[in-house]
Amino acid sequence: MEPITITEAGLADLAAVQQIARETFFETFVGSNTEADMQQYLAENFSDTKLAAELSNPDSWFFVAHEGEQVIGYLKLNAGKAQTELHEDDSLEIERIYVKHAYHGKRIGQLLYEKALSMAEDKKVSSLWLGVWEENAKAIRFYEKNGFTAFSKHIFRFGEDEQTDVMMRKVLV
Template sequence: MDYRLGGPADATAIAALFETSFVATFGHLYAAEDLAAFLGQFGPERWAAELADPALVFHIAEHDGRIVGYAKAGPLTLPVEVEGAALELRQLYLLADAQGSGAGQALLDRAMATAATRGAAAVVLSVYVDNHRARRFYERNGFVRVGRYTFMVGNHADEDDLMGRVL
């Protein structure tokens, strides 16, 4: 596995990875119109803008030249109060064939290093309450539940746990 920072040229690959991973993990939870409305917000143009935004950092995992995962970190937007500056791990997605490869841990480690470099005192994220695999992963990495958050997919409201880790 190779790791690097992402840039605007990765927008099409990130858009495809995000949609593939999101649908594989969560697609069964939503009505088709809610899923389509949600995914419609994430075209390559939006990804290109985010990848060019200096406030956001994309850590990319590649295998044989193909992007198989990414972690996106940036300023805190979640409704949680933390002491000191915080970085938000906004997304960590892997394709199914990269799960269990160690790429998720490597991407999280890189995001945590970004937080430290940017002077953050904590890292905060949200995770769907029934995504038990992800919750266990974050708990193994020192994250604890710090609140709840409503995450909208179209008109469907999901309940997410807010999790945080002090650096």
């Protein structure tokens, strides 16, 4: 395995971010959702227009994990009004950490999480928070291992399906 690097992505990286976002989301959730809901979600949430706006938002950050030249995962963080729900000034939201299945178990998700933690420390926020699908036990265990605890639930719209996310927080101070 070549060394893993993590770089911040910008608007010029739209195609690479879009590819890894679609690929990893599909891999993660295709077995638990209908084809129609999957296609609707991918089209709406990873369109050129939506991703360009997110990549241009000064309160959102994308970080891409590479093995050599190959993109293998990514992280999306949000602050303030860019957050999907809480809009807290003293926290960062981890909106997405996704890694290609071929790289699961190789600490890529942990490296991306550590980048989120480093950003939180740099921004001097008091906590990190996220929403994770209640049926994604592997992700819930990952976040619990890293000190997150559940504090609420919310509805996540996936195509025509309403799913429940567990909201989790890690207090940093």
